[in-house]
Amino acid sequence: MDITVLFKLTYGLYVVGTYDDGRPVGCVINTCFQVTSQNPILAISLNKNNYTLEAIKKNKRFSLSIIAEETDPSVIGTFGFQSSRNADKYADYGYEEVAGVPVVNGVFAGRLILDALNFVDNETHVVVLARLVDTVKGEGTPMTYDYYHRVVKGKAPKNAPTYVAEEKPEEKVEAKPATGKTKYKCTVCGFVVELDGEMPDDYRCPLCKAPKDKFVKLD
Numbered sequence: 001m002d003i004t005v006l007f008k009l010t011y012g013l014y015v016v017g018t019y020d021d022g023r024p025v026g027c028v029i030n031t032c033f034q035v036t037s038q039n040p041i042l043a044i045s046l047n048k049n050n051y052t053l054e055a056i057k058k059n060k061r062f063s064l065s066i067i068a069e070e071t072d073p074s075v076i077g078t079f080g081f082q083s084s085r086n087a088d089k090y091a092d093y094g095y096e097e098v099a100g101v102p103v104v105n106g107v108f109a110g111r112l113i114l115d116a117l118n119f120v121d122n123e124t125h126v127v128v129l130a131r132l133v134d135t136v137k138g139e140g141t142p143m144t145y146d147y148y149h150r151v152v153k154g155k156a157p158k159n160a161p162t163y164v165a166e167e168k169p170e171e172k173v174e175a176k177p178a179t180g181k182t183k184y185k186c187t188v189c190g191f192v193v194e195l196d197g198e199m200p201d202d203y204r205c206p207l208c209k210a211p212k213d214k215f216v217k218l219d
Helices: 003-008 051-059 074-080 145-150
Strands: 014-020 023-029 032-034 041-047 061-067 095-098 101-104 108-122 125-137 181-186 192-196 215-217
Touching: 014 041, 014 051, 023 041, 023 051, 023 074, 023 101, 041 051, 041 108, 051 061, 051 108, 051 125, 061 101
Parallel strands: none
Antiparallel strands: 014 023, 014 061, 014 101, 032 041, 041 125, 061 108, 095 101, 108 125, 181 192, 181 215
């Protein structure tokens, strides 16, 4: 079965925010849809290993920030490729409290505040059904998952329901020019950068903040 056909389904990108014993936590998800129109109920999907899911189960209320094409792309890396277990994801951006939950600062297409109603087990993931309790208008064009892959050149983190492991290409040994541009790819988030010569020792991925040793040279 060719599961890449699933890539044709449409998705967006969202930052989930909530508190864990007073500490703001959050993550990026790509699955959210509206279930009912009157007194709206929405559904999101979270991996069972996701720390933010644990916090939502305790706190019930959470925010959903709709990522826009104009959103700082490093937000996706920070909230999508790190864990709130050991990282303060809000440190570089700050946050505002809205209706009792944190919403990360920045340009977003809109904000939703929801209260979890039910948690539905789906093997590796949990679908959270939640009641919409408040909204905040935003700005910009909502970022689709296709735009994220095609323009931002990002990839799905392992906890995403759309994650597909990449096949390792065969290694090629070729002579490299002594000068000119060199492409490097982040093995954490898939970001590709083109630099003059060697990558500096203090270089960090602008998308997920991974250090130099997480990059590989591309042909």
